[in-house]
Amino acid sequence: MPETFTLGTRGSTLARTQSQQVADQLTAIGGFDVELVQIRTDGDVLTGPLSQMGGTGVFVTALREALLRGEIDFAVHSLKDLPTAPAPGLLLAAVPARAEVRDALCARSHRTLAELAPGAKIGTGSPRRAAQLRAARSDLEVVDIRGNVDTRLARLENDLDAVVLAAAGLARIGRSSAVSELFEDSVMLPAPGQGALAVEIAATAPEPLKAALAALDDPDSRLAVTAERALLARLEAGCSAPVGALAQRRGSLLRLEACVASADGTRVIRGAKATDAFTEVAATLLGIELAEELLADGAAELI
Numbered sequence: 001m002p003e004t005f006t007l008g009t010r011g012s013t014l015a016r017t018q019s020q021q022v023a024d025q026l027t028a029i030g031g032f033d034v035e036l037v038q039i040r041t042d043g044d045v046l047t048g049p050l051s052q053m054g055g056t057g058v059f060v061t062a063l064r065e066a067l068l069r070g071e072i073d074f075a076v077h078s079l080k081d082l083p084t085a086p087a088p089g090l091l092l093a094a095v096p097a098r099a100e101v102r103d104a105l106c107a108r109s110h111r112t113l114a115e116l117a118p119g120a121k122i123g124t125g126s127p128r129r130a131a132q133l134r135a136a137r138s139d140l141e142v143v144d145i146r147g148n149v150d151t152r153l154a155r156l157e158n159d160l161d162a163v164v165l166a167a168a169g170l171a172r173i174g175r176s177s178a179v180s181e182l183f184e185d186s187v188m189l190p191a192p193g194q195g196a197l198a199v200e201i202a203a204t205a206p207e208p209l210k211a212a213l214a215a216l217d218d219p220d221s222r223l224a225v226t227a228e229r230a231l232l233a234r235l236e237a238g239c240s241a242p243v244g245a246l247a248q249r250r251g252s253l254l255r256l257e258a259c260v261a262s263a264d265g266t267r268v269i270r271g272a273k274a275t276d277a278f279t280e281v282a283a284t285l286l287g288i289e290l291a292e293e294l295l296a297d298g299a300a301e302l303i
């Protein structure tokens, strides 16, 4: 009988879908059976605006505690929900190949941002998305929304003209047909880590599990998110701060682009920097150095 490992997951459709995808890959690579264990996090239970829930990691803390107690063998998170602070006793076993990184506009009648009527209502719970939307279209009414992806899309049938969601999440749950525009980097930079998954284990996890998960790791994706998260950490900004960042391999360079915006979108500080060294250290330095350039340009006032 193959060995069985338990995978802790949040209960949302998105979380269960992405956990099942990693489980299937692990079964294919390692020949293991994987059992999904559903765990409720504060992010699933508490109500109110996410940006005011206080503390980081509302979506991951309960999963991390289950890992440390040995109740589950591994956990799959959306990487952008992971706090940048190191997690003692835990390891990032794999960053699988990243999916689409961009944010998507989902609008009634499939309108693009430019096609939305003046004063149209556009929903997002993210200060980063709200600020960049206001910078692009100051006439729109940005409405604070939350809930899972399906709940947000349902608002299009109800009171909103458009919502903004991560394209990767929509694709994972089979709702890509709702997308009317993928935002270019110049209009909206994604959240650090967007579109990537994080597979986390306890440092004491069995070697065969570590080895099988290591095979799921995509080095370019890991380096890109390392640079983005180093920038976020150096800015001392959390996942709900108005910070966008995107690192991508461009030929022989790893290029990082980032922005910090004021909540009202009237100020957007942007910068970009590249390195030709493809190591964790170089990616981390890239993030730190670009963060320091943004701080020198006044970013601290906006965070």
Ligand SMILES: NCc1[nH]cc(CCC(=O)O)c1CC(=O)O
Pocket (backbone or CB within 6 Å): 078, 079, 080, 081, 149, 164, 165, 166, 167, 168, 169, 170, 193, 194, 195, 196, 197
């Ligand atoms: N915090 C919510 C969250 N965490 C990860 C995703 C989407 C998938 C991803 O970016 O990997 C979403 C929903 C959204 O932002 O639209």
